[in-house]
Amino acid sequence: MNNKVVIFDTTLRDGEQALATSLSVEQKVRICRQLARLKVDVIEAGFPISSPGDFESVTTIAKQVRGPIICGLARAVQKDVETCAKAIRPAARRRIHTFVGTSAIHAKGQLRKSEKEILDMVKRSVKAARRFCDDVEFSPMDAGRTRADFLCRVVEAAIAQGAATVNIPDTVGYTLPEEFAAIIDMLRNRVPNVDKAILSVHCHNDLGMATANALNAVAHGARQVECTVNGIGERAGNTAMEEIVMAIKVRKDLLAVRTEVDTREIMRTSRLVRDICGMPVQPNKAVVGSNAFSHSSGIHQDGVLKSKKTYEIMTPRSVGLKENRMNLTSRSGSHMVKARLVSLGYSEKEIDIEPFYRRFIQLADKKGTIYDDDLVTLMESRDKGDLEDIYALEYLNVSSGTSTVPTATVRINARGKVHQEAACGDGAVDAATKAIDRIAGFTINVDDYHLDAITRGREALGRVKMTGTSPEGTFTGVGTSTDIVDASARAYMDIVNKIARMRKFGKKLYRRRKPEEDL
Numbered sequence: 376m377n378n379k380v381v382i383f384d385t386t387l388r389d390g391e392q393a394l395a396t397s398l399s400v401e402q403k404v405r406i407c408r409q410l411a412r413l414k415v416d417v418i419e420a421g422f423p424i425s426s427p428g429d430f431e432s433v434t435t436i437a438k439q440v441r442g443p444i445i446c447g448l449a450r451a452v453q454k455d456v457e458t459c460a461k462a463i464r465p466a467a468r469r470r471i472h473t474f475v476g477t478s479a480i481h482a483k484g485q486l487r488k489s490e491k492e493i494l495d496m497v498k499r500s501v502k503a504a505r506r507f508c509d510d511v512e513f514s515p516m517d518a519g520r521t522r523a524d525f526l527c528r529v530v531e532a533a534i535a536q537g538a539a540t541v542n543i544p545d546t547v548g549y550t551l552p553e554e555f556a557a558i559i560d561m562l563r564n565r566v567p568n569v570d571k572a573i574l575s576v577h578c579h580n581d582l583g584m585a586t587a588n589a590l591n592a593v594a595h596g597a598r599q600v601e602c603t604v605n606g607i608g609e610r611a612g613n614t615a616m617e618e619i620v621m622a623i624k625v626r627k628d629l630l631a632v633r634t635e636v637d638t639r640e641i642m643r644t645s646r647l648v649r650d651i652c653g654m655p656v657q658p659n660k661a662v663v664g665s666n667a668f669s670h671s672s673g674i675h676q677d678g679v680l681k682s683k684k685t686y687e688i689m690t691p692r693s694v695g696l697k698e699n700r701m702n703l704t705s706r707s708g709s710h711m712v713k714a715r716l717v718s719l720g721y722s723e724k725e726i727d728i729e730p731f732y733r734r735f736i737q738l739a740d741k742k743g744t745i746y747d748d749d750l751v752t753l754m755e756s757r758d759k760g761d762l763e764d765i766y767a768l769e770y771l772n773v774s775s776g777t778s779t780v781p782t783a784t785v786r787i788n789a790r791g792k793v794h795q796e797a798a799c800g801d802g803a804v805d806a807a808t809k810a811i812d813r814i815a816g817f818t819i820n821v822d823d824y825h826l827d828a829i830t831r832g833r834e835a836l837g838r839v840k841m842t843g844t845s846p847e848g849t850f851t852g853v854g855t856s857t858d859i860v861d862a863s864a865r866a867y868m869d870i871v872n873k874i875a876r877m878r879k880f881g882k883k884l885y886r887r888r889k890p891e892e893d894l
């Protein structure tokens with residue numbers, strides 16, 4: 376049996392269905408170009424009959440994107456098939472994917488059709504699609520809950536009419552891995568012409584089984600997996616592309632199959648989809664979450680320092696990250712802290728780790744995460760002892776609106792001396808930071824600004840993380856408040872205090888080497 380698993384990406388069809396706003400044609404083309412770089416085999420670009428906008432997207436992608444097969448979705452009716460054929464016509468390699476619900480719940484409950492009528496629709500639509508395109512895929516929707524005998528008859532009919540791929544969807548994410556694989560076994564054993572088509576799977580994640588179901592189906596002979604980047608899709612989403620591809624790579628010893636995906640493009644693809652779709656990736660998401668290659672506990676960090684294999688089953692580089700991340704917190708051990716100081720350019724000789732580590736723990740207990748700039752400040756202040764903030768924000772007032780020039784007034788206490796300043800800006804945050812600059816007496820270039828809601832609801836707490844650069848180096852500042860301008864001003868003040876301390880110590884931040892950054 377062929378050991379290649381075809382990767383069929385449906386981010387722009389099933390994935391897009393789950394987005395609050397639809398993507399523009401230009402955004403979809405950008406995602407497709409990246410999917411082509413990732414080397415997926417098939418891109419399901421949309422559902423052309425569903426709207427003129429979707430038609431335009433599919434046909435533009437068909438014209439502009441080369442490499443993968445461009446596929447369009449069509450219900451099992453003549454008009455859908457014709458419209459789909461028209462939309463994908465410009466593609467160098469094209470596929471029509473036609474589908475109809477086959478479970479009693481879908482056929483009778485939704486479509487009000489008998490099994491005989493459904494079977495006729497299958498035959499007619501696959502036959503019609505074959506008149507336009509050599510490559511036709513058929514899906515019996517809700518196969519996971521379809522009567523076994525009927526599913527076998529439908530699959531046999533679709534293959535007899537010329538479907539080269541038959542996709543088995545677990546549309547509502549209902550099945551468990553053994554049960555789903557048993558459906559694949561049954562089709563392989565009972566459908567006489569099954570070897571004339573590739574069996575594909577399309578699993579939803581309602582019970583968190585999408586990846587397990589798809590992988591188990593592959594172990595039982597399925598050779599195409601339908602998936603989406605970051606697992607986005609209807610309700611709880613679809614099988615995540617990155618999980619399937621990396622599971623196949625990491626566990627080739629067990630699965631003995633392969634994909635042609637360039638795994639080093641995974642992270643870039645994930646971030647592009649996250650940013651364009653406005654769908655955040657949970658930090659603990661397998662493979663692409665921001666914590667997927669971060670180590671936090673002291674025991675884990677110690678293990679990874681000695682041998683990466685202790686806690687890493689795949690390398691960050693294999694998914695396109697430069698390196699793993701060790702989060703420095705009060706749980707980090709002194710070995711880890713020392714190793715980070717060395718990577719920042721300090722020599723072993725100048726690090727007196729015991730007293731340094733005591734001060735590190737004090738600061739980590741107060742702040743939580745310790746960034747590289749905090750570590751350098753701690754190091755540089757080791758003989759001077761003073762780590763208290765120099766500037767404290769006492770008062771902030773901003774006025775902004777659609778027809779007012781944004782203005783901010785700030786009052787800052789600098790070790791007992793009170794300063795007040797006002798400034799205008801391009802927005803409330805800009806005005807507040809300019810007013811702070813006037814008091815501190817220096818300007819910081821804000822390179823990166825990130826806002827997260829850390830609690831829910833309208834009065835949610837916002838956490839702002841910024842990085843800012845001055846001649847003393849690049850610093851990270853964090854601020855939290857129910858007001859985003861206040862959170863931003865506090866993050867900025869965090870940076871101001873770090874720079875002020877470095878000035879006081881007469882030092883620059885990175886003495887020898889900047890740590891590598893991801894991507």
Ligand code: KIV
Pocket residue numbers: 389474514516517542544545546547577579
């Ligand atoms: O979940 C599903 O059944 C689908 C089909 C159209 C394949 O998305």
Ligand code: ZN
Pocket residue numbers: 389544546577579609
């Ligand atoms: Zn689906």
